[in-house]
Amino acid sequence: MAVEQQEVSASEPGGTAPGRVAPVRRKAWVVLALLVCLMLVNYADKVVVGLAGVGMKEDLGLDDARFGIIQSSFFWLFAVGSVLGGWLGGRVRARWLLAGIAAVWALSLAPMAAQVGFTTIVACRVLLGLAEGPTTALAMQVAHSWFPAHRRAVPSSIVVAGAGIGPLIAAPVLTWVILAHSWHTAFAVVAVVGAVIAGLWLIGGDSGPEAASAGHGHEVTRGVATPVLPEQVPLRRLFSTGTLIGMALLFFVAYANTSVKVSWLPLYLREGLGYDATTAGNLVALPYLGSAIAVILVGVLSSAMTRRGIGSRVTRGILPGAMVVASGVCTIAFSSLDRGVAQMALLVLGSCLNSAGYGVAFAGLADVVPARQRGTVFGIITGIYSLGGVVAPLVMGKLVDSGESVALGYGDGFMVFGVAMIIGAAAALMLVDPARDAAKLAVKS
Incomplete structure (x- = not known):
C-alpha cells in the first residue's frame, strides 16, 4: 500500500496512470x-460600475452615499451565494454549475443596457453578487482537482491572475x-462576453481526477512524508484550526481593500485627484496589470521554496x-501623498502586494481541507471575507461625503x-500553519 501511494503521488496529476499523464496534463491546462x-469576466463585471460611476451619478442624480449603496449591494447576498455554491460544488458537476453561474451573470447585467432606475440597478447588482459569490471558491476547487498538492501554488496563482487580467482589459x-x-x-458588452465564456466553459470545462481522491496515512512527495487528510473532517474541527481562522481574517482585510479599489478607484482618480476619464481608465489598469504579474511570480516563488524543502x-x-x-503600509503612504508619480507607484505596489498572495493562500487552505470538502469550505471562507466587500464600499462612501473635501475624504478612507x-x-x-494543522487533523481522524 505504501508503494502504491508513492506511485500515485508521483504521477501527473494525481493518480493518473503513466500512459495517460500527457493527455490529462494537457486537459488540466486547457x-x-x-x-x-x-x-476575467467575473472581475470585469465588478469594475464596470466604478468605470461608469460618474455617468451613472450624473444621470440618476446620485450622491456618494447612494452610489456607495449601489457598490455595496453587490455583496449583500455574496456570502449566501458563496456558501450555497460551495455546497452545490460537492453535488453538481462543475461543468454545469459554473456554466449556469456565468449565464446568470449575463442575465443580471442585461437590464443595465437600457434606461434603469436606482432600485433596478441595486436589484441587478444583488443578483450578480449572488451568482458571483461562489466563483473564486469553485474555480479553486476545480483547479486543485487537476493538480497534486505540491503543484497547486502556481495553478492557484494563475487562476487568481485572471482577476487582475479582467479589469486590466476592461x-x-x-x-x-x-x-x-x-x-x-x-x-x-460585458453581458455578451459573459454569455460567450459560459458557452466555452460548457464545451471544455470540468473537474479533474483529483476531485475524488482521498487517502489515509502519509503521502510521499519528493521524498518527504506529509500527512494525508481523511475523506471528511467535521466542519467545527476544521474551522477551529489556526490556519482557517487566520486565512479567513487575512482574506477579509485583503478583500475589503480590493473591493474598495474595484468600487471607488476610478472615481477617486477622477473626482479626488482630477484626472480626465481617459487617463483615469488607463491608470485604473495599472494596479491590475501589476497584480496579475505579481500573483504568478509569487506562485512560482512559493513552488520554488517548497522544492527546496521550506515548509x-x-x-x-x-x-x-x-x-x-506591506500592502497596508503602502496604502497608508499613498493616501497621505499628493497626486503624482510617487503616489501612483505606491498605489500600484500596494495593490500588487495585496493580491499577490491570494493564490498561495488558497493552496494553504487546500493543505488542510479534505478534497471532498473543499467546495464547501472554500465557499464558507469566501462568504466570510466577502463581508469586507459589504462594509468597505459603504464606509468609503460615508467618509468621502463627510470629508472636508472629496480628496481628503478618499484619503481618510x-x-x-x-x-x-x-x-x-x-x-x-x-495563526496560519497548514502543516501543523493537517498533521493534527490526520492524527485525530
Missing part, C-alpha cells in the same frame, strides 16, 4: 485557461465604450501574510483600510 477566462476598453457610446453599452507555514502562510502587511490590513494580516501571521 481547463485552467477556461477558469482564467471565467475569473478598464481601457470599457472606458472607450462609455466615452464613445454610453455606460449602458458598456454593460451590454508550508512559510510558503503558504507567512509569505502572503507579510505581503498584506484609504488610511482606515491600510491600518485594518496591517492589524488583520499581523494576526494571521501568528
Whole structure:
C-alpha cells in the first residue's frame, strides 16, 4: 500500500496512470485557461460600475452615499451565494454549475443596457453578487482537482491572475465604450462576453481526477512524508484550526481593500485627484496589470521554496501574510501623498502586494481541507471575507461625503483600510500553519 501511494503521488496529476499523464496534463491546462477566462469576466463585471460611476451619478442624480449603496449591494447576498455554491460544488458537476453561474451573470447585467432606475440597478447588482459569490471558491476547487498538492501554488496563482487580467482589459476598453457610446453599452458588452465564456466553459470545462481522491496515512512527495487528510473532517474541527481562522481574517482585510479599489478607484482618480476619464481608465489598469504579474511570480516563488524543502507555514502562510502587511503600509503612504508619480507607484505596489498572495493562500487552505470538502469550505471562507466587500464600499462612501473635501475624504478612507490590513494580516501571521494543522487533523481522524 505504501508503494502504491508513492506511485500515485508521483504521477501527473494525481493518480493518473503513466500512459495517460500527457493527455490529462494537457486537459488540466486547457481547463485552467477556461477558469482564467471565467475569473476575467467575473472581475470585469465588478469594475464596470466604478468605470461608469460618474455617468451613472450624473444621470440618476446620485450622491456618494447612494452610489456607495449601489457598490455595496453587490455583496449583500455574496456570502449566501458563496456558501450555497460551495455546497452545490460537492453535488453538481462543475461543468454545469459554473456554466449556469456565468449565464446568470449575463442575465443580471442585461437590464443595465437600457434606461434603469436606482432600485433596478441595486436589484441587478444583488443578483450578480449572488451568482458571483461562489466563483473564486469553485474555480479553486476545480483547479486543485487537476493538480497534486505540491503543484497547486502556481495553478492557484494563475487562476487568481485572471482577476487582475479582467479589469486590466476592461478598464481601457470599457472606458472607450462609455466615452464613445454610453455606460449602458458598456454593460451590454460585458453581458455578451459573459454569455460567450459560459458557452466555452460548457464545451471544455470540468473537474479533474483529483476531485475524488482521498487517502489515509502519509503521502510521499519528493521524498518527504506529509500527512494525508481523511475523506471528511467535521466542519467545527476544521474551522477551529489556526490556519482557517487566520486565512479567513487575512482574506477579509485583503478583500475589503480590493473591493474598495474595484468600487471607488476610478472615481477617486477622477473626482479626488482630477484626472480626465481617459487617463483615469488607463491608470485604473495599472494596479491590475501589476497584480496579475505579481500573483504568478509569487506562485512560482512559493513552488520554488517548497522544492527546496521550506515548509508550508512559510510558503503558504507567512509569505502572503507579510505581503498584506506591506500592502497596508503602502496604502497608508499613498493616501497621505499628493497626486503624482510617487503616489501612483505606491498605489500600484500596494495593490500588487495585496493580491499577490491570494493564490498561495488558497493552496494553504487546500493543505488542510479534505478534497471532498473543499467546495464547501472554500465557499464558507469566501462568504466570510466577502463581508469586507459589504462594509468597505459603504464606509468609503460615508467618509468621502463627510470629508472636508472629496480628496481628503478618499484619503481618510484609504488610511482606515491600510491600518485594518496591517492589524488583520499581523494576526494571521501568528495563526496560519497548514502543516501543523493537517498533521493534527490526520492524527485525530
